[in-house]
Amino acid sequence: MRHEDLLGRLPAEMSLPAPRKERLKEDLMAIITEEQAGPNGPQPSRRGRRPILAATAGAVLLTAAAAWAVFQDPATTTDVQCSGHPAIDETIIDSVSGDPVADCATLWRQQVGEPPELAAYQNPQGGVVVLPIDQSVPDGWMPLGAEFRQDIQLIELEAALDGLGGGLSSGCYQLPEAQEITAGHIERIGVSDWTIASERGEADGETTCTYFYLDRGTRRVVLIPLEGVAPPADAPYVLLAERLAKITTEACLTIEETVQATLQEATNLGLDPEEPHLIIHRVPDSGASCSRTDVNVGGRIEVTVRGPSS
Amino acid sequence: MPETADDDDLWAKVCDGDQRAFGVLFDRYADLIYNVAFRRTGSWDVAEDIVATVFLEAWRQRHQIRIQDGSIRPWLIGVAVNGARRYWRGAERGRRASLRLAASGRHEPDPGGEVSERLDAERRMAEILVAFNELPSKHREVIQLWAWEELSYEEIAAALGIPVGTVRSRLHRARAHLESSNGTGGIDRASGDDTPPGAARNRVRARKEGGT
Numbered sequence: 001m002r003h004e005d006l007l008g009r010l011p012a013e014m015s016l017p018a019p020r021k022e023r024l025k026e027d028l029m030a031i032i033t034e035e036q037a038g039p040n041g042p043q044p045s046r047r048g049r050r051p052i053l054a055a056t057a058g059a060v061l062l063t064a065a066a067a068w069a070v071f072q073d074p075a076t077t078t079d080v081q082c083s084g085h086p087a088i089d090e091t092i093i094d095s096v097s098g099d100p101v102a103d104c105a106t107l108w109r110q111q112v113g114e115p116p117e118l119a120a121y122q123n124p125q126g127g128v129v130v131l132p133i134d135q136s137v138p139d140g141w142m143p144l145g146a147e148f149r150q151d152i153q154l155i156e157l158e159a160a161l162d163g164l165g166g167g168l169s170s171g172c173y174q175l176p177e178a179q180e181i182t183a184g185h186i187e188r189i190g191v192s193d194w195t196i197a198s199e200r201g202e203a204d205g206e207t208t209c210t211y212f213y214l215d216r217g218t219r220r221v222v223l224i225p226l227e228g229v230a231p232p233a234d235a236p237y238v239l240l241a242e243r244l245a246k247i248t249t250e251a252c253l254t255i256e257e258t259v260q261a262t263l264q265e266a267t268n269l270g271l272d273p274e275e276p277h278l279i280i281h282r283v284p285d286s287g288a289s290c291s292r293t294d295v296n297v298g299g300r301i302e303v304t305v306r307g308p309s310s
Numbered sequence: 311m312p313e314t315a316d317d318d319d320l321w322a323k324v325c326d327g328d329q330r331a332f333g334v335l336f337d338r339y340a341d342l343i344y345n346v347a348f349r350r351t352g353s354w355d356v357a358e359d360i361v362a363t364v365f366l367e368a369w370r371q372r373h374q375i376r377i378q379d380g381s382i383r384p385w386l387i388g389v390a391v392n393g394a395r396r397y398w399r400g401a402e403r404g405r406r407a408s409l410r411l412a413a414s415g416r417h418e419p420d421p422g423g424e425v426s427e428r429l430d431a432e433r434r435m436a437e438i439l440v441a442f443n444e445l446p447s448k449h450r451e452v453i454q455l456w457a458w459e460e461l462s463y464e465e466i467a468a469a470l471g472i473p474v475g476t477v478r479s480r481l482h483r484a485r486a487h488l489e490s491s492n493g494t495g496g497i498d499r500a501s502g503d504d505t506p507p508g509a510a511r512n513r514v515r516a517r518k519e520g521g522t
Contacts, residue, residue, distance in 0.1 A: 010438070010458060011431035013345045014424070016358065024362055025336055032329055032369050079448075083396070086367065090395035091471070092448065127447070162473050169475045201482060211479040226478050276374050298472040300376070 074122045074144060075151050076216040078158045080104060084118075084132040087111045094159065094296070096281045096304055098152035100144075104130035110275055120144040152283075153191050154214065156294070159304055160185045161212050161221065163294040164231060165241030168212055172230035178210035178223050186221070194219045201225040236269040241295035243269075244303065252290035255282050258305045262293070266301075276300055284309045313337070317382045324372050335382060336365055342383070343390050349458055350394035352435040354428050360393040378468040387459055388469035391451055445484055452477055453484035 016024070081092045082104035088111055096103050100120045108115035116132040123129050124140040128150065131137065161167045161182060168178055175198060182196050197215070201208075201224040209228030212221055231238050243265045248258060259280055266273040281304040291307025313334055323331035340361055347360035367389055368375065368382070378384045442450050455461045455469060463481075467474045 010349065011434050013341070014348075014354075014428065014431065015341045016344050016361065017424075020358065021340060024340070024358065025333060028336065028362065028365055028369075029329055029333065031366060032332070035370075036327060036329075081395070086363070087370075090392045092395075093471075162475060169473055199482075199486075209475075211475045211482070213479045213483060224479060224482050226482055228475075228478060231474075277376065296473050298467050298470070298474075298476070300471070 073216070074126065074128050075149065076154060077126070077128050077150055078155050078214065079128075080120075080150075081123075081127055081129040082107050083129055084116075084135050085112050094302075095150050095155045097283050098149045098155060100128050100130050100148070100150060101146070106281070110279070119146075120148055153189050154216075156306065157185060157189050157191055157194070157221070158214055159294040159296060160189065162296050163241065164238055164297065165245035165293065165295050167294070168210060169231060169296075170238075170241065172207070172209035172228055174208060175210050175223060175225050178212070182212065182221050182223065191219075194221060196221050196223065198223040198225075236266075236271050237295065237297050237301050239269055240265055240271065240301070240303075241293075244293045244295060248290065248292055253307070254310055255284065255291055255305050255307050256309075258291040258293060258307065262303050262305070271301065278303070280305065316380060318377055318380050321372070321375070321377055321382055324369070332365075332369060335368075339383065339386055340365070343386055346387050346390045346459060347394060348431075349435065349454065350391065350439075351397050352432055352439050354432065356397055360390055360397070363393050364389045378465060384461060384465040384469040387455065387461070388471070391455070391469065395447070445487060449480045449484040449487070452480040453488075456481055 015021070078095050079092055080095050080100040080103055081090060082088050083090050085108070088104075088107060091107060093103060093107060096106075101118045104118055105115045108118075116134065118130050119133045120128055120130050121137060121141040121143055123138070128144065129141070137143075159167075162169055164170050166181070167185070168181060173181065179196055179198075186192070186194050186196070197218075197220045199222055201211075207227055207229060208225045209230065210223050210225050211228070212223050214220075215222050240262075244258075244262060247253070247261050247265075253261065259282065262278075262280055263273045266278055271278060277300060279300060279302045281302065283304060283306040285306045285308065288307045291305055293306075294304045296302050296304075315331075315334065317335065320331040320335050324335070343361050343364050344354075344357050347357035347364075348354055351357060351360070364386055368386060375382070375385055442454075445453070451470060452466055455466045456463075461469060463474050463477045466472075466477045466481075470477075472480075
């Protein structure tokens with residue numbers, strides 16, 4: 001199949017058949033009414049209601065993942081898929097601590113409450129997935145064991161390069177500047193076997209910014225000049241990243257001191273310092289004498305604080 | 311409840327527990343989510359279930375959801391994409407038994423007719439999904455949102471919860487991978503717009519100039 005077909009020649013859009021749409025809406029409203037009324041409220045009839053959460057009907061099977069994807073070392077992955085509860089909803093999060101079970105447990109606490117016992121697996125595509133241990137595991141998934149850890153240095157490298165406070169997302173950089181920034185982070189984090197490469201992008205020469213990805217197979221940070229725009233310099237999250245970078249450069253703080261400074265600065269900038277609008281991750285690093293921060297934005301603001309606990 | 315009200319206004323009412331406002335949003339976006347889900351699962355039945363779960367989740371999380379640029383659309387699409395991921399995880403369990411049910415033509419007739427058109431769409435979608443499987447899922451999701459739903463980079467970032475820079479690099483890699491694997495021409499959006507990065511850039515500029 002030609003690739004124009006892949007993306008351009010989709011089957012035409014279709015509407016939900018009107019009777020089904022009406023029925024679906026009625027069922028949703030009935031559930032909502034029921035939930036609003038609480039356990040002691042009037043109970044609408046469930047007769048004939050379609051099992052609304054049974055999203056398992058019908059199937060099309062994708063063929064096995066391409067071989068290049070299967071043999072990846074899970075320790076070099078930098079994200080994790082958390083599953084096992086409707087509110088968690090197969091969310092893929094950036095890894096933070098290196099322990100995928102702990103990272104997903106944090107998500108559970110944010111979204112649901114105290115998690116059940118969780119376990120990490122590698123799926124056939126090479127990804128790391130965390131599930132409650134009492135849930136059945138699809139064929140082909142391999143348990144990773146309680147001691148499994150993702151490479152914390154790669155996680156920090158990706159977060160730092162993505163970061164608004166000193167990473168490639170902090171501005172719109174030409175390739176030489178981006179190489180310099182990347183080299184600085186590689187040296188600081190201590191992944192000296194990683195090198196820097198570049199790919200030809202689609203930049204128009206007028207608004208070129210440099211983006212990146214980690215090529216785990218060859219241990220390279222690959223830089224790509226693409227059309228882009230700098231983040232708005234006056235956006236509160238950009239200012240937050242700048243202020244935190246300044247604070248942690250000028251003073252040697254513990255994790256908790258940095259968290260308090262983050263909350264204070266967020267409030268000063270008019271940001272809502274409460275979850276889920278601002279998420280603060282604490283990653284103890286016993287080898288560090290002072291804390292450092294990475295600020296990332298993707299629908300919400302996430303600040304990762306790494307450093308000494310006391 | 312005016313059906314032309316902005317998402318922002320409707321969502322404020324939803325947060326106060328207004329079911330009629332929620333109904334207006336359902337009417338506005340149910341078909342969109344139906345097609346987003348179909349394009350990722352290849353099954354109209356599954357797509358219908360995903361519509362239900364997306365809107366139920368929207369109601370339950372109404373106090374946590376932040377409207378992106380005045381529209382609930384990116385958030386709803388993001389939840390639909392997650393719903394498709396969940397579907398595939400479930401589907402892996404029964405992979406042998408479920409092989410190509412859609413392509414085999416076994417399908418419950420829908421009362422609205424159009425059976426053969428829907429079956430044909432499922433067969434074609436199955437072929438497209440199989441071909442897409444050469445991409446890692448995180449690249450696949452980005453290029454599908456960009457090309458099929460025509461989301462801006464910022465909307466994709468909000469839908470998937472990833473930084474905009476990551477959206478750009480994943481999209482670049484996905485396009486490069488698809489183009490290099492059989493040497494065909496450029497990868498365009500469904501509408502045939504062949505200058506999407508520039509268009510997206512201009513949208514960003516317009517927003518920035520508009521102070522948003």
